[in-house]
Amino acid sequence: xxxxxxxxxxxxxxxxxxxxxxxxxxxxxxxxxxxxxxxxxxxxxxxxxxxxxxxxxxxxxxxxxxxxxxxxxxxxxxxxxxxxxxxxxxxxxxxxxxxxxxxxxxxxxxxxxxxxxxxxxxxxxxxxxxxxxxxxxxxxxxxxxxxxxxxxxxxxxxxxxxxxxxxxxxxxxxxxxx
Numbered sequence: 001x002x003x004x005x006x007x008x009x010x011x012x013x014x015x016x017x018x019x020x021x022x023x024x025x026x027x028x029x030x031x032x033x034x035x036x037x038x039x040x041x042x043x044x045x046x047x048x049x050x051x052x053x054x055x056x057x058x059x060x061x062x063x064x065x066x067x068x069x070x071x072x073x074x075x076x077x078x079x080x081x082x083x084x085x086x087x088x089x090x091x092x093x094x095x096x097x098x099x100x101x102x103x104x105x106x107x108x109x110x111x112x113x114x115x116x117x118x119x120x121x122x123x124x125x126x127x128x129x130x131x132x133x134x135x136x137x138x139x140x141x142x143x144x145x146x147x148x149x150x151x152x153x154x155x156x157x158x159x160x161x162x163x164x165x166x167x168x169x170x171x172x173x174x175x176x177x178x
Contacts, residue, residue, distance in 0.1 A: 003109030007085045009101045010078065011117045011131050012071040014090030016055050017064040024051055056095050068094055071118065085110070091126050098131060102138040106145050113138075116150040120158055127151055 016025045031048035039045055062069035071088045079086035085108065089101030096104070098115065105113045115135050117127045135149040 004084050005110060006112045006114070007087065007105035007108065007110035008078065008082065009098060009105060009113060009115045010071065010075045010086055010088050011098050011101075011115050011134075012067075012088060012090050012094075013119060013126060014056070014092045014094035015065065015067045016093045017058045017060055019064045020055055020058045025055065027051060028055060052092070055093050056090075056097070060094070065094070074118075091130055098134040099138055102134070102147065103141070106142050110145070112146040112148070114148045114150050120153055122152050 028048065028051040031044060031051065034044065037044065060068050068088075068090075071090075075086040075088040085105065087096075087101040087105055089096050089098040091098060102113055102115065115131065117131055119127050122128070132149060132151070135147055139145075139147050
């Protein structure tokens, strides 16, 4: 990554690769949902961490992870539009994790990083807690950098985006009927 004073981390959810064994995904989810029990029992915590690492580092292609391919493509187009590096990062199931992407942006010369989630609507644990925690921890690791968390999105912007998409589809269906 070329040195640029500003970088963006596009914080996406992440998904297991489609060819990652489904039973392992199920076990990982079971361990995730067990919450505090897995934290109190070291063997369960170790098992969860190992499964999470395996799922995240599973080899990816556009065929076995179309979500990652889409996020990576979005990051590339956003980078072109903004004229600064945009690093795709993931909350779970995929690499790089958000914290690592923030660290990479700063190591690449960014003095200011904007972390922007792809999950647009409020009320989910990922944007409200998990990504926020990654940003807060990064601020502690990099006190000389300015790290913004571009969240929550202003509701009027979301309404405008969705209204434009709906209007576009309604306009295209009217043209098809003509």
